C-alpha cells in the first residue's frame with residue numbers, strides 16, 4: 111500500500127518518473143545560484159543551482175516539485191553506476207527538501223539515523239559529484255564530518271539518532287544555545303532498536319528543549335518491519351483503525367513491558383494529537399509527554415513543510431510522523447519485493463537489473479544452504495535475524511521452516527539474550543548477524559550467553575574489511591572483543607566446505623557460545639589440507655625447512671599461501687596452518703610453533719588483541735620462545751573504498767606481508783626470528799639462493 115492510501119488526502123506530489131538523463135554531476139557547480147532565465151540559458155537543472163540549503167528558500171512550490179523530480183533522476187542515474195542505497199534515498203527526497211527548507215542546517219543539527227538515507231541531504235548541501243560514491247577517496251555513502259559541516263553523525267549503526275539528538279539538545283540548552291533545533295530523522299526500522307526506546311524514555315523526562323523526531327515510516331527495514339511497534343505504526347498509518355488503536359495502545363505497550371510503557375507515553379501524544387486533529391479539538395496536544403504531528407504525507411513538500419513548521423513552533427520535543435515509500439518514483443525499486451533496492455550494486459537504470467552477474471557463490475549463500483540441511487536434521491535449531499533475513503542468508507531456512515526463524519528487528523542485544531533464553535528452553539539458536547553489528551551485543555554475549563554456558567551459535571558474515579560502507583561497517587572487531595568471553599569458541603572457515611563443516615561442529619556445542627565468522631563476497635575454490643592434526647588443525651602447506659609458520663585465519667588462507675610461495679621463492683622455508691577454530695588456540699598450534707623460528711599470524715581483524723596476540727600469550731604460557739608477529743589490521747577507523755585498496759593501504763597484501771616477514775627473518779625488522787635452541791627442532795635459517 112502506497113502512502114496515498116494510508117494518509118489523509120492532500121496535495122499528492124508524484125515525482126515525475128524518469129531516469130535516462132544524467133544531470134551532469136561532475137560539472138562544476140556555479141559559485142552564485144543562477145535564477146530563472148539565467149539558469150535556463152545556461153542549460154542547467156534546478157538541482158545544479160543549489161549550492162546549499164538556503165538556495166531552497168527562493169524556490170516556489172512548483173519549483174520544489176521540479177527539484178524533487180530532478181533529485182530522483184539524479185539518484186537513479188548516478189547510483190545505478192556506482193551502486194549504493196538507492197531505495198531509502200528515493201523515499202526521502204521530499205522529506206529532505208522540506209527539512210532543509212524549514213530548518214537552518216548546520217545551525218540546526220539534523221541527525222540521520224543510520225545515515226544510509228543521506229544522499230539527498232548531500233545533494234542539497236553542496237555535494238553533487240556522485241561519480242565516485244563509496245569509492246576510495248570518493249564521496250562517502252554515509253554522513254561524514256570531514257565532508258561537510260552539515261554532517262553530524264557518521265556511525266551508521268542504527269537506532270542511535272534519538273540519543274544523539276537528546277545529547278546535542280541538552281548541550282545546546284546547557285550552553286545557552288536554546289534557539290538551535292535538533293532534528294533526528296529515524297526510520298520505522300531503526301525505531302525497533304532498543305536505543306531509541308531508551309532515548310524516548312529519557313527525552314520525555316525533560317521537555318524543555320527544541321528537539322524534533324521525524325519518523326520516516328515506509329513500513330520497511332530491508333523487508334517489512336516487524337513487531338508490535340511496527341504494528342502500532344501501521345495502525346496509525348491506516349486511518350480507519352486509529353480509534354481502536356488509541357484505545358488498545360495502552361494495552362499493547364503495557365504488554366511490551368517498562369520500555370513499552372515509556373514508548374506509549376511518547377506515542378500517546380501522537381495518537382491523542384491525531385485524534386484531536388480529527389475532532390477539531392482546540393486543546394491540541396495538551397498533557398502530552400512528547401507531542402505528535404501526523405501522519406503526514408511524506409511525498410508532499412507543502413504538507414511536510416507545514417508539519418515541520420508546526421513542530422518548530424513548539425519549544426518542546428515533537429514527533430513528526432511522515433509516511434513515505436521506499437523506492438518512490440522508480441518502478442524497479444518500488445516493485446522489488448525483497449528490499450525495494452535498499453542497497454544495490456551497479457544496475458542498468460532502465461531495468462534495474464544488476465550489470466555484473468556474480469561469478470561464484472557467496473559466503474551467505476553457502477550458509478543459507480547448509481543451515482537448512484542442519485535444521486532438517488536437528489529440530490532444535492532456530493534462526494534469529496536482526497532485520498536482515500536475506501543479507502545474512504536465513505531466508506531459505508525461513509521458507510522451509512517459517513516458524514523456526516525469528517526476525518527480532520534491529521535489536522542485536524535482544525537477539526543474543528533471547529537466544530540464551532531459547533537455549534535454556536531446549537533450542538539451539540543460530541543468531542546470524544553482520545560481524546560489525548555483533549559489537550552491539552557484547553555484554554549480552556558475555557553475561558547472558560557466556561556466563562550461562564548457553565549453547566548459542568553466532569554466525570557472523572561480512573567479517574574483515576568490507577569496503578564501500580566505510581569505517582563502521584568493517585567487521586574487524588569481533589575476534590578481539592569476543593575472545594575475552596570465557597568458554598567461547600570461534601571458528602573462521604577458509605572456504606565453503608569448511609564453512610559447512612565448522613557450522614555443523616558449532617551447532618553440536620551445547621555448553622557455551624560458538625561463533626562462525628566469514629568474510630564478504632564469494633567463497634574461494636576449496637583449499638584442501640595436506641593433513642589434519644588430531645585436534646582439528648589443517649596443515650595447508652608443509653615445508654621441510656622450518657623457518658616460518660604462518661597461522662592463517664579464515665578467509666586469509668589464499669593470502670597466507672601466496673605469502674608462503676613468495677618466501678619460498680626467496681629461500682625461506684614456510685609452512686601454513688589453518689587452525690579452523692581460532693579461539694581457544696588449539697594445542698597443536700602451540701606445539702607446531704615451538705618448531706619454528708618465527709610465527710606469523712595473518713588475520714582480517716584488528717591486530718590489537720586479535721588471534722595473533724592470543725597465540726603469543728599462549729606460547730608464552732607454554733614457555734615457547736618462538737618469535738611472533740601479528741599481521742592484522744591497524745587499530746584505526748578505516749575509510750571507505752575498494753577492499754583491495756584498503757588491504758593495500760594497510761599492508762595486508764601478500765606482497766607487503768612477504769616483504770615484512772623477509773625483513774624479520776633477515777633481522778632487519780622487528781620482531782627478529784628467534785635463534786635456534788637445541789631441543790625445539792627449529793632449523794637455523796639459511797637464506798638459500800633462488801634457483
Ligand SMILES: Cc1ncc(C[n+]2csc(CCOP(=O)(O)OP(=O)(O)O)c2C)c(N)n1
Nearest residue numbers: 198266267268297298299300330331332497
Ligand atoms: C545496529 C544495526 N543493525 C543492522 C543494521 C543494518 N541496516 C541498515 S539499514 C537497515 C534498515 C533500516 O530501516 P529503516 O530505519 O526503516 O530505514 P529505511 O531503509 O527503511 O529508510 C538495517 C537493518 C544497521 N545499520 N545497524
